[in-house]
Amino acid sequence: MSIQATATDLLTIEGLGHVYEGTEPFEAIGKLDFTVPEGAFVSIVGPSGCGKTTMLRCLSGLMKPTRGEVRLEGEPVTGVPRDLALVFQDYSRSLFPWRTVAGNIAYVLPRDLPKAERAARVQESLDAVGLGEAGAKYPWQLSGGMQQRVAIARALAYRPAILLMDEPFASVDAQTRAELEDLMLAVREQFGMTILFVTHDIDESVYLADRVLVLSKSPSTIVESLDVDLPRPRDQVSTRELDDFVHLRSHIARLIRDQSMKGRPAA
Amino acid sequence: MTVQEKERRLSSTTSAPPFGRRRTRSTASRRTTLLRGAAGFAALFAIAELVSRSGIVSETFLPPTSLVLLRVVELLVTPSFLVEVGATLSAWAIGLAICIVVSVTIGVLLGSSRAAYSGSRAVIEFLRPIPSVALIPLAMLVLGNDAEMKIALIVFSTSWPVLFNTIYGMHDVDPIAKLTAKSFGHGRLSTLLTVSLPSAMPFIFTGIRIAASVALIVAISAELLAGASNGLGRWMLDASATGNRPDLVFAATIIAGLLGLIINFLLQLIERRFLGWQTALRPTGGASK
Ligand SMILES: Nc1ncnc2c1ncn2[C@@H]1O[C@H](COP(=O)(O)OP(=O)(O)OP(=O)(O)O)[C@@H](O)[C@H]1O
Ligand SMILES: [Mg+2]
Numbered sequence: 001m002s003i004q005a006t007a008t009d010l011l012t013i014e015g016l017g018h019v020y021e022g023t024e025p026f027e028a029i030g031k032l033d034f035t036v037p038e039g040a041f042v043s044i045v046g047p048s049g050c051g052k053t054t055m056l057r058c059l060s061g062l063m064k065p066t067r068g069e070v071r072l073e074g075e076p077v078t079g080v081p082r083d084l085a086l087v088f089q090d091y092s093r094s095l096f097p098w099r100t101v102a103g104n105i106a107y108v109l110p111r112d113l114p115k116a117e118r119a120a121r122v123q124e125s126l127d128a129v130g131l132g133e134a135g136a137k138y139p140w141q142l143s144g145g146m147q148q149r150v151a152i153a154r155a156l157a158y159r160p161a162i163l164l165m166d167e168p169f170a171s172v173d174a175q176t177r178a179e180l181e182d183l184m185l186a187v188r189e190q191f192g193m194t195i196l197f198v199t200h201d202i203d204e205s206v207y208l209a210d211r212v213l214v215l216s217k218s219p220s221t222i223v224e225s226l227d228v229d230l231p232r233p234r235d236q237v238s239t240r241e242l243d244d245f246v247h248l249r250s251h252i253a254r255l256i257r258d259q260s261m262k263g264r265p266a267a
Numbered sequence: 268m269t270v271q272e273k274e275r276r277l278s279s280t281t282s283a284p285p286f287g288r289r290r291t292r293s294t295a296s297r298r299t300t301l302l303r304g305a306a307g308f309a310a311l312f313a314i315a316e317l318v319s320r321s322g323i324v325s326e327t328f329l330p331p332t333s334l335v336l337l338r339v340v341e342l343l344v345t346p347s348f349l350v351e352v353g354a355t356l357s358a359w360a361i362g363l364a365i366c367i368v369v370s371v372t373i374g375v376l377l378g379s380s381r382a383a384y385s386g387s388r389a390v391i392e393f394l395r396p397i398p399s400v401a402l403i404p405l406a407m408l409v410l411g412n413d414a415e416m417k418i419a420l421i422v423f424s425t426s427w428p429v430l431f432n433t434i435y436g437m438h439d440v441d442p443i444a445k446l447t448a449k450s451f452g453h454g455r456l457s458t459l460l461t462v463s464l465p466s467a468m469p470f471i472f473t474g475i476r477i478a479a480s481v482a483l484i485v486a487i488s489a490e491l492l493a494g495a496s497n498g499l500g501r502w503m504l505d506a507s508a509t510g511n512r513p514d515l516v517f518a519a520t521i522i523a524g525l526l527g528l529i530i531n532f533l534l535q536l537i538e539r540r541f542l543g544w545q546t547a548l549r550p551t552g553g554a555s556k
Binding site: 085 | 449461468545546
C-alpha cells in the first residue's frame, strides 16, 4: 500500500529546529519539514546523535522547539496532545517498577473508566502484544523484549491517533527484533494507527514503512524522502529478497555514507 | 547494614546517598544467621551467669542471668509495668507519626524544587547537628516533663533521617519516568503523586526505619534524663535509684532491647510486603535493570 496523495495529513511539521541552550549552545535540529499522512507508517532513519529523540520530544509536546511549528490534526501542538503516544527509547526506565504490568497499562487509562472496562482494555492491549498472561507480573520480572512489548501495549491502551516510537528495538536481539517488527505491523492493522517510527537501522526502516525520511547529522535536515512501494503484508524473508527492497536499502545506505563523508578532509 | 551504620552515614554527609541498599539473602542463609545469633546470646548469658554466680563480679552489679530472665517474664505479665511500657510506646508512636507527616511533606516540597532546597539548606545544616538530648532542658522548660516533652524531642530527633531520605529519594526519581507520566497527560501534581512519591518510597521508608529506632532511644532517654512522669525509662530510674534492684533494671533493659527488635522486625515485614519491587529486595538481587 502506498501513500495516497488524497490522504489527509495527521501530523505536519514546518521549519522545526532546536538549539540546546547552555554555556555551549548546540544546534541539534537544523530545519525539518515533513508530514505524516493519516494511516501511514513513516520511518525516520538517521545516524546516532542526529537529534531523533530531540525531534520526538518536540513533536510530542514534551519540549518546546526553538523554531518552527508542529500541527496535529490541524491544531498547533502547544502542550502534550491527547491523540499522541510516545514509546520511549529507554523502555525499562519508562515502565514503573512499583506497578505490575497490568498496573502500568491501567495507568494511562482515563480515570473515570468503569472497573470492568478498565480490565478489558488492559487485557485487550496485552493480548495484542502476545503477553495475555503477564498482567500480574512486574516489569522487572520480564525479559527486555517482553518489557518493550509492555511499553507498546501501554501505548495501545491509550488509543492515540498517532504513535511515535523512538528506536524501540535498539536493545533487543535480532530474533526478538524481527518478531517485534512484525508485531508492530500487526497491531497497526488491528488498531488502525498512524505510526512515526524512528530508527538507525536502515533495513528496519524500509521493511516497516510506507515512507522513509533520511536525516543528516546534527544540525539535522531531511536529506531525502523515499516512498516505499513494497507489497503488504510484508514478510521477514521474502520482502527482504525483493529487488526494490535491496535497491532502497542500498540507496539509503549510500545517502548516509555520503553524509558521514561530508566535512571530512578529502583523501 | 545495620540501622546504626546507616544513621552514621546519614549524619556524616548530606549530598551522598543517605543510606546503602541492603543486599538480599536467601532464606537458608538467613536461618543460619538466626541460629548463630541465638547461639551467641546463649553463650553471652552463660558467661554472665558464670561470672555472677562465681562471685568474680558482685551480684549487686551483675545479677545472675537466670534471675534476670525470670524477672523479664514476670515483668511482662505485670500490669503496672506494662502501663509504663505503654506510655513509652504511645509517645513513640505519636512522635513518629508526627515526624513522618511533617518530614515527608517538607521533604517532598524541598525535593521537588531545587530553589527551595538550596534556600532551606543553611537552616537545616544549623539545626541538624544539635543533639536531641541537649534539647531536654529546653523542652522541659517549655513543655514540662510529660508526654508532650517526649514527643517534641522524638519529632525533633527523628525528622532528619526521614527528611533527608525523602529529599534524596525525590532527587533520585528517574527523569524518564516523569516524562512518561507527562507524555500520557499527567500534570505536575499528578506526576508527583503517581511517579515521584512511589519512586522515592523505598528511600523514605529507610528513613522511617532509622527514625523508629531513634525514636525509641530518645523516648527512653528523655524519660531517664528528664525524670518524666511515666514511661519505661522512668520505671528503670525508680528501680535503680530508689529500689536498688539491679535485677529489675537489667530485666527492663532487656525488654527495651526486645522492643527495638520487634519494631524493626515489623517494619521489615511491611517493607517486604509493600516495597518488594525495589532493586535491593528483588529475588534476583536486581542484577537486571
Ligand atoms: N539536554 C541536552 N543538552 C545539550 N545537548 C543535548 C541535550 N540532549 C541531547 N543533546 C545533543 O543533541 C544531539 C541530539 O541528541 P538526541 O538524543 O536527539 O539524538 P538521537 O538522534 O536520538 O541519538 P541516538 O540515536 O543515539 O538516540 C546530540 O548530539 C546530543 O549530544
Ligand atoms: Mg535517541
